[in-house]
Amino acid sequence: MNTLFYTSYIVLWALVVGLSLLMLLVFRQFGIVYLKSSDGVARSGIRIGTNVPDLTLTTKNGNDINLSKYTEPVVLLFTSPGCGPCKQLLAKLNDYLIEYPKMNIIVFSNDTNTDDVLPNLRCPIIPLPDRKLYEEVFKGEVTPFAFLLDENRKVVSKGVVSDMSSIENLYKASKKSTVSSLLKSEVSA
Secondary structure, three states, X not given: XXXXXXXXXXXXXXXXXXXXXXXXXXXXXXXXXXXXXXXXXHHOOOOOOOEOOOOEEEOOOOOEEEHHHXXXXXXXXXXXXXXXXXXXHHHHHXXXXXXXXXXXXXXXXXXXXXXXXXXXXXXXXXXXXXXXXXXXXXXXXXXXXXXXXOOOOEEEEEEEOOOHHHHHHHHHHOOOHHHHHHHHHHHHO
């Protein structure tokens, strides 16, 4: 009788521990699904209206650039070349930059071997050896994700950008007339 009691006691505790682990996995999956929703994306990244510090960034060619040098709005595009949407977006980016020559885009890549993965882009490429800058400074979680900064380095729009229309939507979603007028003036020209 005593052996049966202890055996059932151990089995029940093993079942409780197993179910607890299963619940943690379910909650994690809910978090991943939420992050992919529009509400989750809106909460991802630093808030709209936040000023980004004047960062000195080193391009893949070894040149230093400062965000303060941009007197026009700039898109900070965070990519992970291993992901499918990032590859598709980067493949079409040069055509987009030719179509909109006044548009400033800085591509951040979390792959340090950028020559093998990224095409020869007409914009600065900042290799990120780790995701520290993206996660700690910009509070980013997913890629491809972009922030549209105005001329004062203030975030005016943000979101997941899976294609060129998504980048255009960043401009259209911004409340600043000088930012959205940049896209309009290039479309009408």
